[in-house]
Amino acid sequence: MDTLFRLVNLQQQHYQQQSDQSNSSRTSSSSKSSTQQNQPHHAQLLLETAKAFADKNSGRVKELVWMLNELGSPYGDTDQKIAFYFLQALFSRMTDSVSPWTTFGHVACNGAIMDAFEGETKLHIIDISNTYCTQWPTLLEALATRTDETEHLRLTTVVAGGGEAVVQKVMREIGQRMEKFARLMGVPFTFNVIHHTSDLSNLNLSELDVKDDETLAVNCVGALHAARRRDSVVSMFRSLRPRIVTVVEEEADLNFGSDGFARTCNERLMLERAAGRAVVDLVACPSDDSAERREPAARWSRRMHGGGFSPVAFSDEVSDDVRALLRRYREGWSMAQCSDSAGIFLSWKDQAVVWASAWRP
Amino acid sequence: MATNRFLCEICGKGFQRDQNLQLHRRGHNLPWKLKQRTSKEPRKRVYVCPERTCVHHHPSRALGDLTGIKKHFCRKHGEKKWKCEKCEKRYAVQSDWKVHLKTCGTREYKCDCGTVFSRRDSFITHRAFCDALAEETARVAAATNMNNISISNNNISYHFIGTNPLGPATPQHFSPIFKSISTVDQPIDPTNRRPSLWPHQSTLVHESVGSIGTVSSGSAYNDPIPCLNPSPSPSDQYQLNWVFGNKNGTVPSLFSIQTPSASTSATALLQKAAQIGATSSDQAFLGSLGYKCSNNQGKDGNKFCGLYGTTPEMSIHGSDLESSAVTDLSTINQFQMYPSKRQNIQSEDGGGGGQTRDFLGVGNGIQVQPICHPSSVNGWI
Numbered sequence: 001m002d003t004l005f006r007l008v009n010l011q012q013q014h015y016q017q018q019s020d021q022s023n024s025s026r027t028s029s030s031s032k033s034s035t036q037q038n039q040p041h042h043a044q045l046l047l048e049t050a051k052a053f054a055d056k057n058s059g060r061v062k063e064l065v066w067m068l069n070e071l072g073s074p075y076g077d078t079d080q081k082i083a084f085y086f087l088q089a090l091f092s093r094m095t096d097s098v099s100p101w102t103t104f105g106h107v108a109c110n111g112a113i114m115d116a117f118e119g120e121t122k123l124h125i126i127d128i129s130n131t132y133c134t135q136w137p138t139l140l141e142a143l144a145t146r147t148d149e150t151e152h153l154r155l156t157t158v159v160a161g162g163g164e165a166v167v168q169k170v171m172r173e174i175g176q177r178m179e180k181f182a183r184l185m186g187v188p189f190t191f192n193v194i195h196h197t198s199d200l201s202n203l204n205l206s207e208l209d210v211k212d213d214e215t216l217a218v219n220c221v222g223a224l225h226a227a228r229r230r231d232s233v234v235s236m237f238r239s240l241r242p243r244i245v246t247v248v249e250e251e252a253d254l255n256f257g258s259d260g261f262a263r264t265c266n267e268r269l270m271l272e273r274a275a276g277r278a279v280v281d282l283v284a285c286p287s288d289d290s291a292e293r294r295e296p297a298a299r300w301s302r303r304m305h306g307g308g309f310s311p312v313a314f315s316d317e318v319s320d321d322v323r324a325l326l327r328r329y330r331e332g333w334s335m336a337q338c339s340d341s342a343g344i345f346l347s348w349k350d351q352a353v354v355w356a357s358a359w360r361p
Numbered sequence: 362m363a364t365n366r367f368l369c370e371i372c373g374k375g376f377q378r379d380q381n382l383q384l385h386r387r388g389h390n391l392p393w394k395l396k397q398r399t400s401k402e403p404r405k406r407v408y409v410c411p412e413r414t415c416v417h418h419h420p421s422r423a424l425g426d427l428t429g430i431k432k433h434f435c436r437k438h439g440e441k442k443w444k445c446e447k448c449e450k451r452y453a454v455q456s457d458w459k460v461h462l463k464t465c466g467t468r469e470y471k472c473d474c475g476t477v478f479s480r481r482d483s484f485i486t487h488r489a490f491c492d493a494l495a496e497e498t499a500r501v502a503a504a505t506n507m508n509n510i511s512i513s514n515n516n517i518s519y520h521f522i523g524t525n526p527l528g529p530a531t532p533q534h535f536s537p538i539f540k541s542i543s544t545v546d547q548p549i550d551p552t553n554r555r556p557s558l559w560p561h562q563s564t565l566v567h568e569s570v571g572s573i574g575t576v577s578s579g580s581a582y583n584d585p586i587p588c589l590n591p592s593p594s595p596s597d598q599y600q601l602n603w604v605f606g607n608k609n610g611t612v613p614s615l616f617s618i619q620t621p622s623a624s625t626s627a628t629a630l631l632q633k634a635a636q637i638g639a640t641s642s643d644q645a646f647l648g649s650l651g652y653k654c655s656n657n658q659g660k661d662g663n664k665f666c667g668l669y670g671t672t673p674e675m676s677i678h679g680s681d682l683e684s685s686a687v688t689d690l691s692t693i694n695q696f697q698m699y700p701s702k703r704q705n706i707q708s709e710d711g712g713g714g715g716q717t718r719d720f721l722g723v724g725n726g727i728q729v730q731p732i733c734h735p736s737s738v739n740g741w742i
Binding site: 103134136137148174184317324325 | 449
């Protein structure tokens with residue numbers, strides 16, 4: 001919530017400036033309170049949501065989140081976008097503590113990446129994910145403490161979609177924190193952001209600035225399903241000659257309807273409710289799911305095979321780590337090897353909900 | 362008992378080696394000077410892993426110290442037959458496992474902002490995004506006195522969300538990050554006499570390994586811990602401490618007196634990072650920053666190391682130290698003892714050509730079966 005608070009503050013400042021400019025006759029002493037009054041609905045909402053969450057006022061949180069969800073949109077104006085991102089981040093932060101939904105993928109991928117990077121010192125990760133770089137602190141810590149060598153890590157984050165201004169703000173915050181944290185860990189670290197607005201398959205590879213002497217990993221969490229030309233994306237990954245590609249997607253083993261809405265969205269909600277997410281009972285799913293279509297793991301696997309990749313099994317250690325992770329959550333979560341495809345599933349009561357896999361050319 | 366003839370003029374603490382005294386003096390904000398440990402040449406990386414499929418088998422990926430390669434061998438290629446019941450972590454080295462048992466499930470992680478975590482990974486993730494990190498960096502950077510690290514112990518109260526996943530009832534009785542640097546969490550006996558990496562089987566090691574040497578191996582490892590913090594402590598919790606020095610004691614004091622000026626923040630934070638839920642293996646790595654293997658200047662009858670045709674260097678196993686140095690140019694000059702690891706790797710031509718040995722005493726570019734298979738190595742433990 002810290003980063004989010006800052007984001008809200010940024011927005012407040014923005015409005016502060018605006019109101020200063022347009023109301024130069026106002027006295028400065030009243031500027032603070034007037035900021036409060038002038039504050040558009042969104043910023044106020046964000047603040048209140050954050051506070052309600054901190055107070056563990058679940059009823060209030062529900063209300064506010066519902067409103068935010070109504071108002072926020074990745075396609076709207078800056079306010080709406082900020083509200084949208086905020087909601088996303090809030091959502092994942094909240095649920096992390098009660099559900100291993102995102103952490104599962106992170107632990108599995110980081111484990112596979114660490115194994116693939118074994119013995120290498122110049123590392124480059126191209127990260128195309130929807131989890132706001134929350135995957136990387138634990139990897140940085142692992143690099144700092146569990147390796148024999150001094151690794152230098154470059155992290156290039158590809159942010160798909162979103163408005164320029166918002167992405168800039170959000171990613172600058174995140175980048176600064178990543179850099180600070182890497183310094184804390186003592187890992188030489190470089191952070192770059194690429195904001196890419198069209199289909200992922202159009203990504204300009206030269207922008208990624210992959211160097212010859214680097215060991216490359218491509219990490220794709222919840223991002224493949226947003227691409228239209230998926231086979232092209234896979235080929236593109238292949239052309240980068242990565243040491244490893246890690247893919248995490250929500251598992252959809254039902255066909256989606258003709259209206260294009262992802263059933264898994266609602267399934268996910270159902271499952272999450274069943275899993276006991278006590279805090280929020282969302283009415284609507286995060287909206288980035290609505291337009292995109294998910295595929296089952298078996299289909300993603302076929303695409304990867306078709307693109308020239310072979311699966312890499314997660315090591316015993318990584319599997320142990322994942323299982324240990326799941327033990328810290330409620331009963332009902334389990335890890336399962338995929339029978340008809342590569343990778344592993346996170347399952348809730350034996351229903352696969354998230355798929356994680358690793359591949360090499 | 363070895364004499365501690367290098368005495369600190371402020372507090373009277375004695376050290377066996379001048380270098381340790383110098384580092385200690387930094388903690389008092391006294392002027393200090395560290396001499397270059399070995400002469401001009403960079404440390405040679407001559408220890409290769411006997412396991413042919415291992416990335417460290419090739420001379421170009423040799424490691425710089427014997428203990429490191431042994432540890433690596435055991436942990437990577439040994440069978441992990443020791444398993445923790447609580448968390449499923451497995452260990453090849455029994456002592457690692459024992460150490461882990463002591464801390465598994467008992468550890469709580471507390472952030473500067475006051476939030477407590479029972480899970481290490483969520484703590485780490487939180488830490489990276491916590492505002493307290495930003496605050497702290499600013500504060501510590503401003504501090505000139507290393508003792509100001511205690512600032513960090515002030516709980517910055519942030520309105521924090523998604524905090525303790527276990528609810529308020531969880532007792533917190535262990536906050537590794539915020540112990541002050543002078544306290545040692547786990548008392549460690551600095552006068553451990555264990556002469557080998559596998560404390561329970563030391564004689565077996567000597568017999569099996571043959572030419573590696575017997576008595577001299579003792580001297581290689583048994584360098585009485587050149588602790589930076591040689592406060593004698595009662596119970597020896599860690600079997601490996603004789604190798605890596607006084608773990609918790611060494612790490613904090615090493616890090617804390619690291620840097621004089623601008624990178625105070627980096628290393629102060631690094632010290633904490635070093636304490637973040639450190640497992641035994643982490644501590645082993647980090648602890649190895651505490652200069653082990655000191656007296657061997659190469660000239661002497663350190664026959665053990667002499668077998669390998671190399672001067673054993675100080676192990677800087679923890680790359681953290683150098684990484685932080687690398688990222689802050691102003692500190693590079695001060696780390697005269699630490700030729701950059703990466704420079705080492707790149708300037709090596711095949712790991713010192715012809716002098717490469719795997720730690721079992723075979724090598725010279727010859728492809729040989731490792732003397733012991735991983736499973737039998739484990740039999741030593």
